[in-house]
Amino acid sequence: MAHLTGRWTVHRVLRDLATGQEGTFRGTAVFRPAADATHLLHVEDGGLTWNGVTGRAGRTLLLYGRPDGTADVRFADGRPFHPLDLRTGHWTTRHPCGRDRYDGTFTVVSADEWRLTWRTTGPAKDQLQHSVYRRADRP
Template identity: 30%
Template sequence: MIALTDLEGRWTLSRRIVDHLAAREGRFVGQCRWLPDAHGLRQDEAGILHYADAPPMQAHRSYLWRAEGEGLVVSFDDGRPFHRLGPGQLSDLHQCDPDLYEVRYDFSQWPDWTQSWRVRGPRKDMTLHSRFQRSG
């Protein structure tokens, strides 16, 4: 299990997106930074999203990471809970009615690591696989 401070800094991010429902694929390539804030770290990712036949577009998202006991809690940038991980718990679920998001982390190749999402529901059927590599 990693500590919150292990994430601080800049990472190169590549993400493969497979939309099984729409039979489309995409990829995101960019940078991700974990920067200290008042209560932990703020994750900011920015880059270019290539999705199916659409023109490439700028994409950005942010999350809040907090240490809680021996684990980490991830929230949306407005503070709403998203998911958590901890020793022996490198996967979690997030219900976004009517869809269910399942995340799995793999830190076995640290400092490179991956995050995989499986999203299922009546509106979505997607797989997202992200690879993070330290860049500074």
């Protein structure tokens, strides 16, 4: 959790493998303690370009740290998303969403960079998202 705390730039490439469409997200991610200090807030904000149109996009996730250095990631409304364990610098996880499946791979490149890939498969989606997070400041 301490490793993630701070401000990061985010560059994400999104691909719809069924249609061949591609888009990008460029913005920031801030990981900061919540007001009640029980978890970290992960707040992303930026611009999403899809089909040549750019609009504002963002999301908020909650990270609840465990004593062993791992975390439970939840959506902003508190629903479970996935476990997270960056202690070895590499983590894979799976999140079922209806009949679709999200397979995630987290890779720590250095103290100032980590990467996240989500591969989504199922009847509603055939997508790939690749994100690069680079530290914008030191906590």
